Amino acid sequence: MTAVTAGTAGTTGASGASDTAAAAEQAAYEAVFDAAVAADERIEPRDWMPEAYRASLVRQIAQHAHSEIIGMQPEANWITRAPSLRRKAILMAKVQDEAGHGLYLYSAAETLGTSRDELLDKLHSGRQKYSSIFNYPTLTWADVGAIGWLVDGAAITNQVPLCRCSYGPYARAMVRVCKEESFHQRQGYEALLALSRGTEAQHAMAQDAVNRWWWPSLMMFGPPDDESTHTAQAMAWKIKRHSNDELRQRFVDIAVPQAEALGLTLPDPDLRWNEERGHYDFGPIDWTEFWDVLKGNGPCNDQRLSRRRQAHEDGAWVREAAAAYADKHTGKHGEAQA
């Protein structure tokens, strides 16, 4: 990892005394940074950090934040049709939490010197991604349950290790997110259980949803380790603690007995316990679909992004109004004038 800042240090080979001094200073900073990461200390916003570390964090935190706010859409799709008032309250609270998680994460990204406006702009123009899972549609009420159980379950498996991520603000945001997220998975599981144990039609609805969400959930962990471009560096920096395949296996091992308890099957004929490995074996993932959806050919890519852009554009006059009001009525630091 010592090589990561080569090229950003400004030492272009001209051997002036000041260049040498700058290079020495740079090396000193880098040594302190490396030592802190090695000692499992947290890097904080005003600490010196390699530019590539900063860029990698911005990319990851932004993608995470975008996923939270785009992820509101498939579930909000069912708020107005929730079949009981109890379920409706739960779903509204959950979608609200996702907005909140987006806010925690944007605020973590902003500590790295990138504004939320910039990040939203990149989302709206397609230059930054969000999790591909949200490009699948929620076709029935059972999809809300399947998202809670499988999609949030996969997200939690990914996110719990991030609570120990080397970047302090991201780690702290994730502690908050994970604390709130635990209710999300449980409500989904409970909703599916009610369907599975309900009428024949309800049971079929639950099974259909699980059939559609299982494989995309496994894809949420990202490409296999040998094809993942960011994993090695992210693990060296302790931004990431476990590889994609490791987390995917962990998720499968947890999900299989949960599916049995639900009385639902998982759509994989190759799924079986492997005594020797101490893990469940599972069938091959259709990575063609994964890359295709990622490139924009998923069932909802256009819909999700245009809805997001629309909300942002429709809200412009409101944001401008509040800013104009603040200009008229407050001092330059925003405190109310007497």
Add this chain to the structure above:
Amino acid sequence: MTTDGWPLWEVFVRSRRGLSHTHAGSLHAPDAEMALRNARDLYTRRSEGVSIWVVPSTAITASSPDEKDPFFEPAADKPYRHPTFYEIPEGVKHL
């Protein structure tokens, strides 16, 4: 620093009486009044707090103004500031 002209605010929450306000995170708001309300919604919606402060991020002066300080060195050379520095005979209580 802005969301269409909305500045960034740092939020501090007192989680219960007897504790000091702790930094909870940040948010965007057009002015202090709205910042307080947004903070209440965002950072205390599970009753995590009894009091909130909001401060414009630009009003904070940090100890490493050039953002290039390596790491803040704790005052490790003054161990006598810490109670564990002192040896107390076994059995002596309430110290």
Add this chain to the structure above:
Amino acid sequence: MTGTTDTLTAAAALALGDDALVLSHRLGEWAGSAPVLEEEVALANIALDLLGQARVLLSLVGDEDELAYLREERSFRNSQLVEQPNGDFAHTIARQLYFSTYQHLLYGRLATGDGPFAGLAAKAVKEVAYHQDHAEHWTLRLGDGTTESHQRMQRACDALWRYTGELFQPVEGLDLDLPALETAWLDSVTDVLGRATLTVPSGPRTGAWSAGAGRQGLHTESFGRMLAEMQHLHRSHPGATW
């Protein structure tokens, strides 16, 4: 008015509960489309408070889900104000201002009495105080913000004005000094609109239809479509539990 205490209480609970249920539903329609992320959280908070109130109130009458999902449009007793479509953010805020000012005064009165709603009102009045505060702050910012926001907010206040008179018509089972409530409401709304540089609308505050309005089960056309969406899943699986 005739009827036992219980049926009178039920009639009042239905009117107040339907107000909260329907407004909560409308606010829930904003999820994912709010003008700024912070406002997603705020609108959902208000919607959740209202849904909580609705569930307590409807449970005084019967099974909350049967009442919400299996009644026909003509049996809903909510005021027409709360069922009005969200429109732009200005319409939503004007609706919030008118309704939360009313609800805050109403629950304030109910909380001080010893009637069947005192307990509920004591808790709800704190929630509603926040709703009113939220609506006021946005009314000021939209009214006294930009030229565009001022125009939008004035249009919204004008458009919803005709639904505000109904809030002060007698509700079976609610023993309140409604004229006093109405005076206080007008004073409060006039004050906020004035500070927001908006003009207090001059049109009538009730519709011309002598048959009545929401409290009599007569609603506006968009309400039927809202109920169709809200009820269809529940009704498609008779007797199912969720």
